[in-house]
Amino acid sequence: MRTKSQQAAIAAVSLFIVSVGMLDAQVGGSISGTVTDNSSAIVTAAKITIANTDTKVERSVGVNGQGFFSVPNLRPGNYSVSAAAPGNSPAVKR
Numbered sequence: 001m002r003t004k005s006q007q008a009a010i011a012a013v014s015l016f017i018v019s020v021g022m023l024d025a026q027v028g029g030s031i032s033g034t035v036t037d038n039s040s041a042i043v044t045a046a047k048i049t050i051a052n053t054d055t056k057v058e059r060s061v062g063v064n065g066q067g068f069f070s071v072p073n074l075r076p077g078n079y080s081v082s083a084a085a086p087g088n089s090p091a092v093k094r
Contacts, residue, residue, distance in 0.1 A: 042067035
């Protein structure tokens with residue numbers, strides 16, 4: 001027969017193993033890039049919208065001073081990426 005402290009230790013180890021297993025089960029990805037205009041100049045005032053074309057869920061981010069953006073933790077799926085900035089025509093990539 002196990003003592004209460006042995007049972008607690010087994011439960012704690014079991015919980016840890018389940019938690020680690022759940023971390024391994026997480027899947028996803030990210031979309032990142034640099035926004036440039038038709039002359040290849042960096043666009044620093046762009047708003048980026050990432051849309052899952054299957055679920056219609058959208059996330060928007062801005063770009064940094066180098067025109068770079070990153071959208072992490074995306075669920076697997078099909079996405080469109082749109083960029084809009086003052087003085088530039090909107091662009092969409094699927």
